[in-house]
Amino acid sequence: MIKQLYQNIEGDYETAISRMQNDERIQKYLKFFLADESYMQLKNAIEMNDCDSAFRAAHTLKGVCQNMAFSSLSKVVEEITEELRAKNFEKAVEIFPEVVEKYEIVVNEIKKVI
Template identity: 50%
Template sequence: MNVKEFYAAIDGDYEGTLSRFLSEERVKRFALKFEQDPSFSQLCEALKNGDVGEAFRAAHTLKGVCQNLGFDSLYRISSEITEILRGGSLNVDQKMPALKTCYGTVMTALRALKED
């Protein structure tokens, strides 16, 4: 899977990201780094512990990283969760399955991208 195909697979913004990052090589390098980004697991951990402050921070970081990388659909869902958590509510159960599915799609696509 090449970079363009990867962005298509995850419903991301290939053109926009390329124009901001200036080279496809850089886009790919940073997209691959997303595998090591801890904010998703930090979010899950914080929700399990009922720590709304930490959950907000993790969701916010996830949102920011996705926005930078042009991972649009993951960005949208993490934004929605960020806004719920910002208000101090832990009531994100309805949104979390979608986030997990979307995150899974991105991780699968990343593995395919890496093999390219």
């Protein structure tokens, strides 16, 4: 079930299981992921044109995604983090819809299994 989820969201199940030991643990972290606020903070900051806050939120979200081994989402979050770090705010706004799309896929899939 968890393995299926990682396939659906293009994540790295092998890494996740080695890191979190078993499916029950992963499930616990999936709940934490839903509760994590960094995505909302990033969304708000982009809407408010606040580049600094957006960078911090993206940076945090990146760490979370990497820890969860959500490879596909991780990749776009990493891209937007680097654009924000370089203060290319317009470029970041351009990429953001892709982040939204991938994030929503992940959230929907998680809701199915918990």
